[in-house]
Amino acid sequence: MTHAIAQLAAVLATALFIFSLHWMNDPKTARRGVIAGVTAMLVAVGATWVQPEIVHHGWIVLAIVAGFIVGVPLSRVPLTAVPQRTALLGFLTFTGSLMATGKLQEVNWIPQRPVTYPGQNFVNIGVLAIAVALGVLVVVQPTAAWSAHAFLTIVGLALLFGVLLIIPIGGADMPTVISILNSYAGLSAVAMGFVLNNKLLVTAGALDGSSGLILSIIMCRAMNRSFTNVLFGAFGTVKAAAVAGEQKEWKEETVEGAAQLLEQARLVVIIPGYGMAVAQAQHRVRELYDQLTKRGVTVKFAIHPVAGRMPGHMNVLLAEADIPYTALVEMDEVNPEMPQCDVALVIGANDVVNPAARYAKDSPIYGMPIIDADKARTVLAIKRSKKPGFAGIDNELYVQDNTWMLFGDAKAVVGDLVKQLAGGSGLH
Amino acid sequence: MIDYWSMLFVFVLATFIGLGVIRRVSRLLYTPLMSLTNAISAIAVVGSIVVTGADYPTPIRVLGAVALFASTTNIVSGFLITDRMLKMFKKQ
Numbered sequence: 001m002t003h004a005i006a007q008l009a010a011v012l013a014t015a016l017f018i019f020s021l022h023w024m025n026d027p028k029t030a031r032r033g034v035i036a037g038v039t040a041m042l043v044a045v046g047a048t049w050v051q052p053e054i055v056h057h058g059w060i061v062l063a064i065v066a067g068f069i070v071g072v073p074l075s076r077v078p079l080t081a082v083p084q085r086t087a088l089l090g091f092l093t094f095t096g097s098l099m100a101t102g103k104l105q106e107v108n109w110i111p112q113r114p115v116t117y118p119g120q121n122f123v124n125i126g127v128l129a130i131a132v133a134l135g136v137l138v139v140v141q142p143t144a145a146w147s148a149h150a151f152l153t154i155v156g157l158a159l160l161f162g163v164l165l166i167i168p169i170g171g172a173d174m175p176t177v178i179s180i181l182n183s184y185a186g187l188s189a190v191a192m193g194f195v196l197n198n199k200l201l202v203t204a205g206a207l208d209g210s211s212g213l214i215l216s217i218i219m220c221r222a223m224n225r226s227f228t229n230v231l232f233g234a235f236g237t238v239k240a241a242a243v244a245g246e247q248k249e250w251k252e253e254t255v256e257g258a259a260q261l262l263e264q265a266r267l268v269v270i271i272p273g274y275g276m277a278v279a280q281a282q283h284r285v286r287e288l289y290d291q292l293t294k295r296g297v298t299v300k301f302a303i304h305p306v307a308g309r310m311p312g313h314m315n316v317l318l319a320e321a322d323i324p325y326t327a328l329v330e331m332d333e334v335n336p337e338m339p340q341c342d343v344a345l346v347i348g349a350n351d352v353v354n355p356a357a358r359y360a361k362d363s364p365i366y367g368m369p370i371i372d373a374d375k376a377r378t379v380l381a382i383k384r385s386k387k388p389g390f391a392g393i394d395n396e397l398y399v400q401d402n403t404w405m406l407f408g409d410a411k412a413v414v415g416d417l418v419k420q421l422a423g424g425s426g427l428h
Numbered sequence: 429m430i431d432y433w434s435m436l437f438v439f440v441l442a443t444f445i446g447l448g449v450i451r452r453v454s455r456l457l458y459t460p461l462m463s464l465t466n467a468i469s470a471i472a473v474v475g476s477i478v479v480t481g482a483d484y485p486t487p488i489r490v491l492g493a494v495a496l497f498a499s500t501t502n503i504v505s506g507f508l509i510t511d512r513m514l515k516m517f518k519k520q
Binding site for chain 1: 430431432435438439442443444445446447449450451452453454455456457458459460461462464465466467468469470471472473474475476477478480481482483489492493494496497498499500501502503504505506507508509510511512513514515516517518519
């Protein structure tokens with residue numbers, strides 16, 4: 001009887017998980033998806049708990065209560081920390097994600113730039129091979145005296161492999177890496193399901209694994225790079241000063257001038273990047289959006305698939321600032337419109353608007369699809385400093401004839417623009 | 429005796445369903461999708477409930493309780509944060 005309950009619950013929970021993911025296809029039904037997911041989880045936990053072999057209920061209650069006590073405050077993290085949280089929590093067992101978290105948090109002792117050295121792939125594969133070989137030995141001869149030591153060595157090597165795997169991966173590849181790590185979590189649930197003979201673990205893990213797989217494929221495609229290239233070929237080993245021949249100068253624009261350009265435009269395309277997230281500028285951007293739409297200016301947000309540090313990062317930040325999702329457009333949709341765009345306002349984005357991706361064969365971002373900001377009539381770019389972007393590449397968009405720079409913290413600069421527009425509105 | 433062949437069968441079919449469903453997810457919602465699947469991957473909670481609650485030696489049950497705590501944390505915060513993000517997506 002209880003066996004039938006467990007089987008029925010597994011079928012029900014699987015169906016609910018599928019619906020949960022299905023409802024994510026539209027923002028209108030997405031919250032229903034969360035309810036389906038929670039229900040599925042409750043069904044699964046309930047059906048397991050009532051099984052006759054469960055005798056120590058106190059321990060379970062204690063662990064679950066503790067999980068709630070920690071989990072509820074964790075869900076209140078600021079949304080810019082969501083990538084870190086996702087990388088950290090889902091993969092408590094995977095050191096690689098710890099390194100990824102470190103990189104995201106810009107911890108000092110973990111190099112931001114990809115760490116590469118000769119023979120790197122050889123070393124990585126060697127470490128993996130030793131771990132696998134020891135694993136086979138332990139499984140074949142579990143009772144041998146040395147098997148306990150071998151097991152500990154495997155754990156150590158697995159940790160080392162995680163670290164070695166992540167350090168060559170540059171910050172610009174983080175969206176892909178996070179997606180891959182996400183699918184690992186699902187695959188480990190599948191493995192657990194095989195061992196415990198539990199079909200629910202297999203189905204839920206497979207759904208999770210395929211989600212991570214699809215996202216990483218999309219992210220790779222958005223950078224014109226292959227899966228293996230992201231994992232094994234380090235990105236951002238910058239060929240120093242490829243454009244050293246013609247050193248062009250930046251042209252700076254004042255806030256007054258920029259505000260004037262914006263209010264006289266008919267179509268403004270805002271291109272946000274990680275810089276907007278770091279500066280927490282999304283609420284100021286919303287005010288700018290309000291000021292401009294109030295004047296009849298059409299404002300669109302062009303979202304590059306790998307802008308930010310995780311898939312969909314920019315969409316969430318802009319949604320947080322109450323910008324309607326109908327104003328957010330995909331790269332492929334906005335590019336044909338760029339020649340008609342009066343002002344392209346780049347806020348803290350860099351590599352995703354670098355025209356070098358189209359023709360500079362020696363550039364690490366060569367071949368990556370970009371948002372055609374350079375084709376707009378005027379380009380305004382807000383940038384924190386004069387340093388190159390995360391991938392460490394010079395961006396010639398900034399020295400183009402029709403580009404004007406606004407240096408400073410994105411939040412402060414956009415705030416000044418808003419003040420300028422609000423103050424000047426009486427004159428028109 | 430575990431029937432690995434039927435498990436493999438289930439795994440392959442579930443993967444194909446997953447690929448079909450995820451492909452249709454709105455690009456706007458990739459971040460909430462990740463935190464939702466992250467919460468779903470904590471389905472491993474059913475394994476830790478068995479390890480914690482059944483009659484195993486105490487050290488194993490302690491490990492089970494730690495795993496149960498970790499996956500509960502992940503489930504609770506994963507679903508809450510997904511809902512919090514989705515609440516923000518408004519049309520106009």
